[in-house]
Amino acid sequence: MNEAAQRIWHPIASSTDLPFRHTYHGQLLGREFAVWRADDGYVNVWENRCLHRGVRLSIGINDGTELKCQYHGWRYANRTAGCTYIPAHPADAPARTICNQTYPAIERYGLIWSAEAPVGELAYIEVLSGSAVFPLRGIAVNAPAKLVMQKLVTYQFQPSGQIKGQTATSQLLSSSDDSCHLAATDGAHSTTAVFFVQPVDAGRSVIRGVLAETPADDLKRPVLYHHNQLLTALREQVEQEFSTLPQPAPFAPVIAPPSAPTLPDIDFDSPSPRGRSAPLRVQVSKKWMTALDIAAFDLVSITGQLPTYQPGAHIDVHMPNGLIRQYSLTNGPGETDKYTIAVKREAASGGGSLCMHGQVREGDVLAISEPRNNFPLRRDAIQTVFVAGGIGITPLLAMSRTLHHSGLPQTLHYFTQSRDHIAFPEILGTMAATVQHHLNLSPEETAGQLRGILESYKPAMHLYVCGPGPMLEATRKIADDLGWPEPAVHFEYFKNTNEIDDSSQFEINLARSAMTLQVAAGKTILETLRENGIELPSSCEQGACGTCVVDILEGEPEHHDVFLSDGEKQSGKRLMTCVSRAKSNRLVLDI
Amino acid sequence: MQNQNEKDPIIENLWHALGALKEIDAGQVNKTQLLGQPLCYGKDANDVAFVWPASERHKTHTPVNFEALNRCLPVQVRYGYVWTCLGTPSEEIFDIPEYVEPDRRNLNAASMGVHVSAPRAIENFLDMGHFPYVHTDILGVEPHTEVKDYDVTVSADACEILATRCLFYQPMASQASAGGADVEYVYRVPHPYCSILYKSSPLDAARQDVICIFIQPLDQEHIRAHMLLSVLDVDNPDISIRAFQQTIFGQDKPILENQFPKRLPLDPRVETPIRADKSAITYRRWLRQKGITYGVIPAAA
Incomplete structure (x- = not known):
């Protein structure tokens, strides 16, 4: 019955x-909204329910970047x-499908609009096109909108310049x-209002109500008072x-169960030749040298809202030269208007970094994957220690x-060759108390520093390391x-x-698909699966990122990846299909 | 009277607690409601309890002659509460063996009204994940938010849910301990609207304090929650033991009253469960299998 109004x-x-970090309980046509402004100014209008247990998000906490539910955080x-x-x-990184219903929001004439x-677009109103519009206080009325409108068209008021007149x-x-x-005229004074x-x-x-002109400073309060008084009288009458x-029955809006968010609507969503899909199209909105040999890129979507990411997530970037490379997102929480990545120039690279440095320019369009998080961050540590080496900072x-945003205890140790090699100094500067720079150290000096940093382990401390292989090995x-x-x-x-x-050959048995396949020498499990029509998500395809992991039900794996920890490798419960093989003649996989 | 489409024969034939016997003034009329039906209850000078359908003749806190009542409902006093049944009692009230242990103190911590359905309140009682957020610095504290894996079983006769090996970090494990530690809980759900919690006793490592919640469904979306404590505490006066439980429940109440929809949805797709919700998932499935319709939104067939 409300379809037209919707x-x-x-x-x-x-x-x-x-106001700053407030959450407002909005209502429209029987539906409730949690309405909140992030610190970057964006106004969010959401279904007013946490997806978990239905608690109103309007009682949640707006931390400026994210909304936190009161019930389970x-x-x-x-x-x-x-x-x-x-x-x-x-x-665990939450599943991508856990996404609340959002509604569009426009801020105009001092009001927040939604539907x-x-x-179509929210139409512009000619008389309110000036910059000096003056919104009146909202007046709640216990009556249907239609009845209120019938009274409002006869609303009589004084123009702002003649507020005491009658x-x-x-x-x-x-x-x-x-x-x-409506326009009110009294002698030479006239005020236009839209209700x-x-x-x-x-x-x-x-x-x-919105007045087309803001009254003089000394008249603002008398004007607000004037309309409050008159509209209150109108309210009582209605x-x-x-x-x-x-009395009409209340509206009963349908609350849709949570569903997978739809990806931006695009025509050219085809998997790349190597089977790694890149459904998002982004434009390089900014490219700059954030440090010596490190280029940073801001990527903004040209195909709709960028998907949610979590700290530790990476994207695949499909480059103009046909290469696919993985880059971590460096964004802070709630920075959902862009993805920011950084690329180090590696002269000895296979061409990925050279392409990003040399060829890709501001304004270029790139195909990227959705963010994947195989490096999730725990936030329940009593102290978190980060050890970054060079571009491992990302x-x-x-x-x-x-x-830092949540005020949780941490130290970020950043090992670089020199001050000039420090990436994102402007961001690190905003959290200087948590960052310790270690400059120009030999491997032995680095090890000495690391021993100092790591000497006093206590339960519920966590260490996160990213950097060049030798440094990573040393830290572990x-x-x-x-x-x-x-x-x-x-x-x-x-x-x-x-x-x-x-060079090995072995058989894989797919428990869920009830298939048996032969993995030939020179072929990976992942390639064998693909050739037989089984698509598995993958990203780096060299055993580093963890995307193509599967569970092993039977058989002994031969690990070749650098993703799993030693304990996980020994347990033999999971393997990376892009590099790992079998020691036994046969593996039963949970696919 | 109940609306026909609100009839739930299973719930109607169960016993429900109405109030603590000790808190009733003898010889007087008390009014309450159960499953939408207004009721009167009271006790005589010998602590014999009576429950009967409300009528105009009986006004709250006026004297009543129990012998003159012409139609009374089934009544039992158990665990210190007056229980009744609107239909034909289908089963005995569940057993709480610890209640009769001679060294326990049994008391009603509170009877609190909440604008929510009975199953939502039970689910909250079974939930540990909210401790750091809702009962901050008492039953939990950030950053210790992890719900470790635990076991949930339904008894062979499908009468009862049992959750065991439930561990949660508590900032003040007991008054005696200086720091935090994991506390172990066991939960029983022997009745769609009742649950029993066992929690390691600070005084005797081998025994447990028992906290029970008996939900009286006033209607589908309003309840009174009766909280029975059966504890080994010998030092603290009743008033401080009660105050502690009332603080905890007072923290839950505004959360429960902001849940929407107020009835518990049994369709597993309507809300997003996680591993930590194992007991809630089992509870919802159990209600569904029992065919409970009161206080829930049944899953589409």
């Missing part, structure tokens, strides 16, 4: 209802409303189902009239920024020597430098 933009709040990101953290399971299913005449300039334009009626529910509304009429920067070894248990040490390699012997 297509129309309505005001749901005043701009002043959204689930966090939802600015813009996307995707869940970024579930505290009951700190080691359930808007058709002889003004109001003229109706135009009206529709949900707004009317909108927000249909809160079947029997409830809010009158939201409510009196409504009380004599049959995932750890996102993590450190996240903990020192942590192990100093009593850090394996589950407390988290690491991410840039690449797998292991020599992979792929």
Whole structure:
């Protein structure tokens, strides 16, 4: 019955209802919204329910970047409303499908506008086109919008310049189902006002008036008072009239169960030749040298809202030269208007970094994958230690920024060759108390520093390491020597430098698909699966990122990856299909 | 009277607690409601309890002659509460063996009204993940938020849910301990609207304090929660033991009252469960299998 009304933009709040880090309970056509402004100014209008247990998000905590539910601390990101953290399971990255329903929001004329299913843009109103519009206080009325509008068209008020007078005449300039334009004239003074009626529910509304001109400073309060008084009288009159009429049943909006968010609508979503899909199209909005030999890129979407990411996530970038490379997102929480990556120029590289440095320019369009998080950040540590070497700063920067924003205890140790090699100095400068720079150290000096950093392990401390292979190995070894248990040490390699012997042949048995396949010498499990029509997500395809992991039900794996910890490798429960093979003749996989 | 479409024969034939016997003034009328039906209850000078359908003649806190009542409902006093049944009692009230142990103190911590359905309140009682957020510095504290894996079983006769090996970090494990530690809980759900919690006793490592919640469904979306404590504490006066439980429950109440929908959805797709919700998932499935319709939104067939 409300379908027509659902297509129309309505005001749901005043701009002043959204002060710093507040969450506002908005209502429209019987539906509740959690309305909140992030620190970057973005106004979020969401279904007012946490996806977990249905607690109102309007009682949640707006931390400026994310909204946190009061009940179990689930966090939802600015813009996307995707869940970024579930505290009951700190080691896990939340599934991408956990994403709240969002509604469009426009801020105009001092009001926040939204609609359930808007058709077209919010139309501009000629008389309010000046910059000096003056929104009045919202007046809640216990009566249907239609009845309120019938009264509003006859609303009589004084022009702002003649507020004490009594002889003004109001003229109706135009009206529709949900707004009317009025002009009040008293002698030489005239004021134009537009009144909108927000249909809160079947029997409830809010009158939201906007004057075309802001009164002189000394008249602002008298003008607000004047309209408050008159609109309150109008409200009483309408409510009196409504009380004599049959009372309508409240609207019962349908709350859709959570579903997988739809990806941006694009035509050219085909898997790349190597089977790694890149459904997103982004434009390089900014490219700059953030450090010596390190280029940073801001990527903005040209195909709709970028998907939710969590600290530690990476994307595949499909380059103009056909190569695919993985880059970690460096973004802080709620920075959902862009992805920021950094690329180090490696003269000895296979051409990925040279392409990003040399060929890719501002304005270029790149195909990228959705963010994947195989390096999730726990936020339940009593102390988190980050050890970054060189370009290994990228995932750890996102993590450190996240903990910094929440005020959680941490230290970020950043090992670089020189001051000039420090990436994102402007961001690190904003959290200087948590960052320790270690410049120009030899491997021996680095090891000495690491021993100092890692010497006093206590339960519930966690270590995250990313950097060049030798440094990573050294850090893991020192942590192990100093009593850090394996589950407390988290690491991410840039690449797998292991020599992979792929001469073996073996059989794989796919338990869920009931298929048996032969993996030939020179072929990977992943390739064999693909050739037989089984698509498995993958990313780096060299055993570093962890995307193509599968569970082993039977058989003994031969690990060639650098993703799994030693303990995980020994347990033989999982393997990376892109590099790992079998020691037994047969592996039964949970696919 | 109940609306026909609100009839749930299973719930109607169960016993429900109405209030603590000790808190009733003898010889007087008390009014309450159960499953939408207004009721009167009271006790005589010998602590014999009576429950009967409310009528205009009986006003709250006026004297009543129990012998003159013409139609009374089934009544039992158990665990210190008056229980009744609107239909034909289908089973005995579940057993709480610890209640009769001679050295336990049994008391009603509170009877609190909450604007929520009974199953939502039970689910909250079974939930550990909210401790650091809702009961901050008492039953939990950030950053210790992890819900470790635990076991949930349904008894062979499908009468009862049992959750065991439930460990959660508590900042003050007991008054005697200086720091935090994991506390072990066991939960029983022997009745769709009742649950029993066992928690390691600070005084005797081999025994457990028992906290029970008996939900009285006023209607589908309003309850009174009766909280029975059966504890080994010998030092603290009743008033401070009660105050502690009332603080905890007072923290839950605003959360429960902000849950939407107020009835518990049994369709597993409507809300997003996680591993930590194992007991809630089992509880929802158990309600569904029992065919409970009162206080829930049944799953589409």
